[in-house]
Amino acid sequence: MSYDRSFRMESRIDEIDKRILYYLAADARNTSAAEIAEEMEVTSATIRNRIHQLEDGGILRGYLADIDYKSIDGHVTYQFSCSAPIPERDRFAQEAMEISGIVRVRELMTGNANLAITAVGSDTNDIGRIAGKLSNLGMEIEDESVIEEEYHQPYEPFGPEDAPKGPSLTDFMSLAGGAEVVEFTVSDEAEIAGLTIQQAVEEGLLADEMLVVGVERDGEVLTPKGETTIETEDVISLFSKTGLKKDALEVFGTK
Numbered sequence: 001m002s003y004d005r006s007f008r009m010e011s012r013i014d015e016i017d018k019r020i021l022y023y024l025a026a027d028a029r030n031t032s033a034a035e036i037a038e039e040m041e042v043t044s045a046t047i048r049n050r051i052h053q054l055e056d057g058g059i060l061r062g063y064l065a066d067i068d069y070k071s072i073d074g075h076v077t078y079q080f081s082c083s084a085p086i087p088e089r090d091r092f093a094q095e096a097m098e099i100s101g102i103v104r105v106r107e108l109m110t111g112n113a114n115l116a117i118t119a120v121g122s123d124t125n126d127i128g129r130i131a132g133k134l135s136n137l138g139m140e141i142e143d144e145s146v147i148e149e150e151y152h153q154p155y156e157p158f159g160p161e162d163a164p165k166g167p168s169l170t171d172f173m174s175l176a177g178g179a180e181v182v183e184f185t186v187s188d189e190a191e192i193a194g195l196t197i198q199q200a201v202e203e204g205l206l207a208d209e210m211l212v213v214g215v216e217r218d219g220e221v222l223t224p225k226g227e228t229t230i231e232t233e234d235v236i237s238l239f240s241k242t243g244l245k246k247d248a249l250e251v252f253g254t255k
């Protein structure tokens with residue numbers, strides 16, 4: 001049976017596909033088809049064919065290099081939070097990608113600050129040039145911050161049963177004055193799961209200097225309120241007025 005490239009692949013994803021995506025997200029460069037094939041008890045040819053199908057179906061969209069720009073001649077990485085009219089958000093995103101120095105643009109499901117734009121500059125003057133070009137496009141810059149470090153890990157539910165459990169720390173930013181923003185996935189073991197934000201504060205699970213500023217659930221971005229319940233697999237954006245220590249995230253299921 002031939003593979004129909006026009007068919008939406010999300011309805012065809014099985015455990016083999018999920019395991020392929022897990023390992024490629026963990027380390028695409030050093031993952032071989034033979035290693036995945038051995039675990040899944042299929043042939044290497046099957047794994048290679050599945051990878052091609054995932055690519056053709058638009059699910060596996062690329063293999064991005066993890067580059068530490070700040071180690072290269074003092075380059076700086078900036079995060080711009082920008083607002084664009086929702087009907088034109090896609091156009092603004094595409095135009096932003098044409099600016100030299102822009103390396104990533106994410107469209108967010110929100111009214112304000114609906115474009116998250118990552119830029120790399122040789123110095124602060126170069127970042128100023130990029131900010132000016134973004135403004136000239138007609139979008140409004142709501143906030144900007146230096147990205148100090150960024151962490152990634154694969155989507156744990158697609159991995160083997162013995163894969164390490166814990167919140168998936170997907171993004172990290174240090175802000176002026178020692179403040180930090182982290183983004184992670186709430187794990188099954190999280191002490192805070194099932195509680196509202198207000199309950200978590202009352203029980204001392206969230207320190208006074210911590211503020212939940214974003215909740216993403218099943219692809220939908222929620223506005224966090226006191227009565228919002230934290231659920232497992234929620235992607236939480238957490239702001240802290242002071243630097244976060246590792247044990248500060250234990251209530252979310254970190255080891």
